[in-house]
Amino acid sequence: MFDVDVPVLVVGGGGCGLAASIFLSDVGVRHLLVERRESTSALPRAHYLNQRTMEIFRQHGIADDVYEIGAPLANMSEVVWRTSLAGDGPLDARDLYRIDAFGGRSTAGPYAADSACPSTNLPQHRLEPLLRLHAEDRAPGGVRFNHILDEFTQDENGVTARVTDRSTGETGTVRARYLIAADGGRGIGGALGVPMDGDAGGFTIISVHFSADLSRWWSGDSALMTNFVSPEGGLISAYAMVAAGPSWGLASEEWALHFNLPPGGTVDLSTEAVAARVRELLKLPELSLRIHHVSEYLPEAVVARSFRVGRVFLAGDAAHRQPPATGLGLNTAIQDAHNLAWKLAAVLGGQADDALLDTYEAERLPAAHQNVAWAMSCFLNHGVLHACLGAMPGLPAEARAANFRELLSDTPMGETRRARAREVFGTQRTEYQAHDIEIGFAYPTGAIVPDGSQPPPRDPMGTTYHPVARPGHRLPHAWLTCDDVRVSSHDLVGNQGGFALLTGPLADEWTVAAKAAADAHGVALSVVPIGTDPATAGWRQADGSWSAVSGIGDGGAVLVRPDNHVAWRSPQGSDHAAEELDAVFRRILGHTPAPGERS
Structure with missing residues (x-):
């Protein structure tokens, strides 16, 4: 028998659970992760990592490893529509449309201006092993694959779970203060009675992961994805194919081909039949290929009615599931884990009241609804x-x-x-x-203190982002320099659960107030004055972009949460800076407002 007592139990070792493990380790929360599978996913299904996710990976020291093996932007800057990949008929291998994508080509300017991190493409079967290495390195012995959650109960003080090591049959008890359900919706949410609202899948998607040399026919070195629309029609008349690496562009060795089956439609999914189907769809009857995996799933557009039930938090696919369009599934899941980790650390460390954990649902549930609908x-x-x-x-x-x-x-x-x-x-x-x-979403309520300002306009087509350091919004990226060092404004926060107060160059009262607030609330809080004068010591703007997006004057301040979202902002200085900042932290950390203070 093994018995474990940990602050947090994470159930699920996919992208969401492994990311949660990494983030919890970085903010100092001891935890145990259990995953029923023997290893990480063998499927390349999720693959696109957007800028916000890569910013999070940068904060936690993962981004460089992802970029090293992920697709360079030059090899993922186009999406193409064609009639077929090959063929010699008059309607074969004809381009229908090409669109610049993901921050490449004509979209490069705004994407590069608004983030230090390009998006990238790294299929799930390559990303998850990398995340597992980071998770195991930061929590030795705390990441256990081939372990299954048999059952759990919760009480007012914590969660008690029975876990079985599937390799040995040994069963043990895990006692945790909190549980993160990153199990892909495989049972915990249902056991808690949480309904999933939305539309279930009305058709089946078949995904085929295979290897082949397509360099003679692929849509170009810059194309990541090709959507095919067949002039002939038939059972499978539209399908999509994505380069899956490990080399990229025309050199890609692996591919993921996805097609829909209408209700009642069936196909032979044996290896031989699928290989023949791939050759038929691509119009390459003599193509040499090797099938790795064939999988099927029903796409859904559903969101859990609640993300928190007592001491259990739903995250990732356990909380929301959406069609693959826009690549929001895995990205939203990783952002769930990022939002929750620092809050758990603050509560477990005694700096925050348990009410802070309610803001996880308040912030992430509306974000999930938006992403699923989109x-x-x-x-x-x-x-x-x-x-x-x-x-x-x-x-x-x-x-x-x-x-x-x-x-x-x-x-x-x-x-x-x-x-x-x-x-x-x-x-x-x-x-x-x-x-x-991808980066313009904001939290209207939650662990923030609104400043009364109006939100920026939202582009109804979802393309144009307006950076603003308004409470609830992601901190805008701006390049800053100090001596010979150049960093993003995001880099000022760190990865250990601390806050940052970014001030104007004449904000001494906020510096004094910050020390008092940090001492009173037991939080890590760094103060970073940002100026414009090259002769001034400390950080200064590299290009003036911070002044354009911060919304503060020389005496103002912006408080940034550990997850790089703005918590509070004061445009100018204050004669009561210490009292104001103390009240801000009491509100953010979920403490009861002081008498006479408006909540």
Whole structure:
């Protein structure tokens, strides 16, 4: 028998659970992670890592390792639509549309200006082993694969779980103050009676992971993904393929091909049949390929009604599941873990009241609703794209082929139809240029103190991001210099659960107040004055961008949480700085407001 007593039990060793383990280690929270599988995922299903996730990885010392093996931006800066990959017919291997994507090509300017971290592409079957190495290194003995949660109960003081080591059959008891359910929705949420609201999958997605040399036919060295729309129609008339590395661009050795099956549709999923199907879809009948895995799943657009039940927190797929469009699933999951880790550390360390943990749901549940709805909207818009090509559902094969012949013809009507298609296809920037969706989200309520300012405009197409250091928003990125050192404003926070107070150059009263607040509340709080004068000691703006986004004058201050979201802001100095900052921390940390103070 083994018996363990830890502050936090993490159930699930996928991307969300492993990230939670890393973040908890960095903020000093002892924990145990248990995962039912013998190893990490063998599937390349999730792959796109957006800028916000890479910023989090940068904060926790993971980003460089991810970039080292992930796709360079130059090899993931386009998404392409084609009729087929190869073939020698008049409608074969024809480009239908290309869109710049993910911060590459024409989108490079705003993406680079708004973050120190480019997005990247690293399939799940390569990311998870890397995360596992980091997690095991930071919590030796605390990450246990091939261990299954049999059952759990909770009381007012903690959670008691029975866990079995599947390799030995040994069963033990884990006692924890809190439990993070990162089990992919495999049972904990259901056991707690938490409903999942939204739409269940109405069709099946088949994913085929295979190796082949496609360098002669792939859509170009800059294309990460190609969507295919077949002029012939048939059971599988639309499908997508993503480069899966380990080399990138035309040199990619592995691929993930995804296609939908309508309700009632069936295909033979044996290795031989799937290999033949891949050759048929790509129109490469002699292609030498090796099938690694074939998987199927039902896409959903669902969000848990609650993210907290007592001492249990739902995160990742246990809390929200969405279609693959926009790549928001894994990114949202990692951001869940990032939001929760510092709050658990503050409560377990005695700096915060348990009420701080309620802000996890207050902040992350609305973010999940937005991301799930956005992913579903982008997913459904592919049907609009197909319709504008003349590939409407139920259309006879002959009529469908005729539509494509006219679309691709050298005639005035063909030119008109292509021009119209370009306008319609441009709407899919909501998926592949979702810059504001990825980094522009904010928490209207939670562990923040609003300053009464109005939020910036949101682009209804999700592309244009407006940086602002308003409470609840992600801290805007700005380059800062000190002597020969150049850092992002994000780098000022660190990864150990501390706060940062970024002030103007004439904010001595906030510096004094910060020391008093740190002492009173037992929190780590660094003060970073930021100036513009090159002759002034300390950090200064490299390009003036901090002044443009901070919203403070020379005497003002911005309080940044450990997760790099703005907690509070004062545009100028104050005659009562110590009292104000003390009240701010009491509110953020969930303590009861003082008599006479407005909550």
